[in-house]
Amino acid sequence: QSVLTQPPSASATPGQRVTISCSGSGSNIGSNFASWYQHLPGTAPKLLVLRNNQRPSGVPDRFSGSKSGTSVSLAISGLRSEDEGDYFCVSWDDSLNTWVFGGGTKLIV
Amino acid sequence: QVQLHESGPGLVKPSETLSLTCTVSNGSISVYYWSWIRQPPGKGLEWIGYVYYSGHTNYNPSLENRITISVDKSKNQFSLRLTSTTAADTAVYYCARLSDYSPHKGSWYFDLWGRGTLVTVSS
Numbered sequence: 001q002s003v004l005t006q007p008p009s010a011s012a013t014p015g016q017r018v019t020i021s022c023s024g025s026g027s028n029i030g031s032n033f034a035s036w037y038q039h040l041p042g043t044a045p046k047l048l049v050l051r052n053n054q055r056p057s058g059v060p061d062r063f064s065g066s067k068s069g070t071s072v073s074l075a076i077s078g079l080r081s082e083d084e085g086d087y088f089c090v091s092w093d094d095s096l097n098t099w100v101f102g103g104g105t106k107l108i109v
Numbered sequence: 110q111v112q113l114h115e116s117g118p119g120l121v122k123p124s125e126t127l128s129l130t131c132t133v134s135n136g137s138i139s140v141y142y143w144s145w146i147r148q149p150p151g152k153g154l155e156w157i158g159y160v161y162y163s164g165h166t167n168y169n170p171s172l173e174n175r176i177t178i179s180v181d182k183s184k185n186q187f188s189l190r191l192t193s194t195t196a197a198d199t200a201v202y203y204c205a206r207l208s209d210y211s212p213h214k215g216s217w218y219f220d221l222w223g224r225g226t227l228v229t230v231s232s
Contacts, residue, residue: 001152002153031215032213032215033215033216033218035218037219037222042224043224044113044203044221044222044223044224044225045203045205045222046222047218047219047220050209050220051218056220090154090218090219091215092213092214094215096170097170098156098169098170098171099156099214099219100156101154101156103153104153104154
């Protein structure tokens with residue numbers, strides 16, 4: 001359904017580290033940057049990572065991004081209960097000429 | 110800080126036009142690109158299109174024959190019009206700000222979002 005593939009859910013206990021994957025193809029992640037967003041219930045989505053691995057000012061260094069080939073990953077360390085919510089990835093697709101999205105991963109802490 | 114707020118009817122009849130407005134608060138609409146994104150219930154996010162403060166637009170090819178995105182600098186707002194609606198257009202609609210503006214869109218990202226508004230297309 002979504003062009004970028006994410007696991008539907010992930011879970012971990014407070015204090016642990018969790019990694020969320022986002023798999024694409026050569027026309028999107030393989031040749032362009034990806035960004036990550038956090039969407040907590042009742043709030044606006046929030047930018048966590050831009051250009052694969054850069055954090056905007058104000059985002060804690062507990063959140064980190066990486067890229068390998070046609071996939072990107074978001075790692076969250078020192079998990080807190082307030083991190084519970086949805087996380088999704090976005091990338092530009094050169095073939096579709098649109099931004100494409102991951103289906104989102106629901107993180108349970 | 111800058112905030113975005115979507116507004117408009119929550120219910121639209123099939124075949125009618127869906128109209129939404131995004132108000133930019135505590136900041137200027139100028140210099141930026143502004144976008145609309147939607148998420149149908151139980152489905153993934155879909156980029157609809159963007160407008161530059163000058164009025165230049167770029168639309169998702171799958172929707173471009175039905176959408177118009179415009180900007181009103183005097184009101185610090187931008188708007189979405191989607192014609193010939195069907196139940197498939199039922200979704201939460203988000204407005205968002207784009208950032209970066211390198212020559213290639215591959216490095217652009219959405220740095221600010223609204224909370225979204227649910228629009229249901231039903232008779």
